[in-house]
């Protein structure tokens with residue numbers, strides 16, 4: 001039997017929950033129940049067993065029990081239970097509260113250096129021996145270690161669905177759960193000999209590739225007789241395998257020297273949840289109400305609607321809703337979370353963190369690291385970086401992390417008021433993610449500045465120097481982009497990073513017009529970073545800016561117009577789709593950049609997102625900024641799942657209530673009057 005051992009840092013878990021069915025690990029308390037189920041169903045109905053009348057042979061039945069008893073302690077087998085029945089919530093089962101098993105898949109890990117399995121000949125019955133030897137001969141037809149460049153994989157020692165539950169897609173669900181288990185345990189491949197027509201059909205649906213196929217009626221023994229007669233309706237036996245795309249195989253690891261063996265693979269964002277208030281003010285109506293020229297907010301700032309909170313919501317409630325919905329939508333149990341990070345600049349309490357408020361959602365699981373992180377709009381990114389570092393660290397225990405960025409952005413009356421907003425974005429972080437954060441590629445720029453700050457703790461409103469804030473933002477962008485390009489070039493001298501390197505460029509969005517100017521600013525950077533030969537490929541008009549100094553161009557109208565005109569197409573393709581929520585909700589502060597990510601994900605079909613490389617720029621006044629990048633998985637299924645989980649965003653946004661500017665202003669006045677005057681308990 002294999003020497004492989006499941007790490008104790010991956011506790012027993014539910015791998016899939018769908019249609020009222022839970023597919024979970026087989027824990028020791030379930031072993032005997034699973035064996036009983038397998039004896040009653042698999043031993044009787046599996047075609048080879050049926051053909052050899054295995055159930056009539058007590059020795060063969062005993063051999064099966066021995067086999068299952070040997071592999072179950074590896075703790076990779078799966079059992080399907082109905083939600084709400086004993087064991088479905090991972091609670092222990094016993095003879096007082098026995099589980100009702102709907103299906104099971106006994107699984108084992110095979111390692112390259114394993115000794116060949118042998119069984120005590122005393123207990124090997126004729127039927128078992130016949131089946132076992134035959135399966136061994138099929139296995140010998142292909143060396144999966146060599147073929148897939150792996151040194152271990154998951155194999156099956158019996159798949160069964162109880163007769164009452166057959167014909168409802170449960171077998172496929174079990175195979176899908178097996179793929180989740182492989183991902184969770186970092187196993188790059190699963191292989192199985194599918195002996196029945198039903199299991200061959202579900203294997204094809206789960207994405208298994210047939211490696212070997214033999215027709216039963218052509219398989220004859222030395223006596224010329226068919227070895228397994230009466231196999232109808234099954235005609236063939238298939239040996240099939242499926243690689244787990246987000247788990248790196250040894251071959252892939254050799255090709256990518258930057259990935260250390262000890263790191264979990266594909267660390268990034270697994271799922272994301274968007275929450276925003278259910279009312280908004282229309283920016284055209286706000287222009288009229290504020291008495292400014294028509295178009296100032298809608299064209300000048302590029303904003304259509306601004307979401308805002310009434311006094312029924314605060315940052316705690318925004319975060320509670322976003323985190324709870326993230327967990328529910330993705331069937332994540334409280335026990336699966338080991339770190340929770342909050343990024344916010346909306347301070348309700350000078351000591352108690354929002355994170356501790358969120359602990360109400362985690363029941364008995366009090367072993368959750370993380371706390372709040374604050375620096376203007378940058379806190380969400382700092383929180384994400386913390387979570388990623390934890391997953392890649394020696395402290396990681398195999399559980400997932402949640403990062404939530406949430407803020408209520410409100411300004412005093414005046415030119416900044418139309419640049420408010422509110423919302424929360426919660427992200428599930430872990431290995432084998434569909435959005436993998438690129439490792440070793442981050443550039444930060446941090447500096448002391450008073451462009452936007454909140455010195456008055458009795459007021460929700462910031463003090464803001466509008467012009468300085470724009471200059472700080474654009475200067476931080478220049479520094480981060482240039483450093484990112486430099487670091488990327490150092491890591492890979494053969495490829496130069498430019499705007500065209502990325503399929504999408506996402507920015508923190510204080511207002512959409514600044515983001516358009518920011519993308520244009522990157523074109524200016526590309527020009528200044530270009531060699532003379534590359535510069536000659538830019539439009540001739542760029543010659544006029546050959547000798548200007550970057551730091552003198554923040555408010556230079558001619559330079560701005562030149563780069564804006566020449567980056568229009570790039571903006572439409574790479575950035576505009578990510579401004580959907582920013583345009584409809586406004587500046588959410590910490591969630592703004594992650595609202596950009598959600599907007600990108602809902603802007604096109606999953607097939608057009610798969611494989612995309614995305615750059616992200618995060619900025620928080622004061623100032624802290626970073627540029628980093630992520631790669632969307634080329635495996636369509638997890639990307640599709642992520643995109644599907646965001647189907648609610650557009651309809652929810654459309655269902656918001658429009659509030660007249662008068663009522664919006666009155667709401668903000670009331671909030672201003674009552675700010676920090678309430679009791680200690682959150683609404």
Ligand SMILES: CC(=O)CC(=O)SCCNC(=O)CCNC(=O)[C@H](O)C(C)(C)COP(=O)(O)OP(=O)(O)OC[C@H]1O[C@@H](n2cnc3c(N)ncnc32)[C@H](O)[C@@H]1OP(=O)(O)O
Pocket residue numbers: 293294295296297299300301376377415416417418419452464465466467469470473508509510511514587589619620621
């Ligand atoms: C807060 C953060 O999230 C951190 C950051 O990123 S800081 C960087 C951004 N800063 C902020 O968001 C701070 C808060 N907001 C503010 O202070 C202000 O809203 C602001 C500075 C952004 C704008 O203030 P303002 O005084 O209204 O600017 P103003 O220059 O008159 O108008 C803005 C734009 O609308 C245009 N405009 C004005 N009236 C217009 C009209 N009727 N039709 C079309 N456009 C019009 C202006 O030409 C200007 O465009 P350009 O920038 O291309 O010249």
Ligand SMILES: CC(=O)SCCNC(=O)CCNC(=O)[C@H](O)C(C)(C)COP(=O)(O)OP(=O)(O)OC[C@H]1O[C@@H](n2cnc3c(N)ncnc32)[C@H](O)[C@@H]1OP(=O)(O)O
Pocket residue numbers: 041042045046047156157158159160161162165166167168169170171172192193194195196197198199201202233
């Ligand atoms: C790894 C191994 O152990 S391989 C051996 C598999 N295990 C066994 O044979 C044990 C006994 N059998 C079982 O427990 C179950 O039949 C399982 C686990 C194989 C499959 O269970 P379920 O998920 O309920 O399968 P279900 O009855 O829905 O059939 C799967 C597919 O086969 C098709 N199918 C069912 N019976 C037949 C048949 N007689 N002829 C052709 N196709 C059939 C079904 O239509 C379905 O295809 P569809 O989804 O395209 O409609």
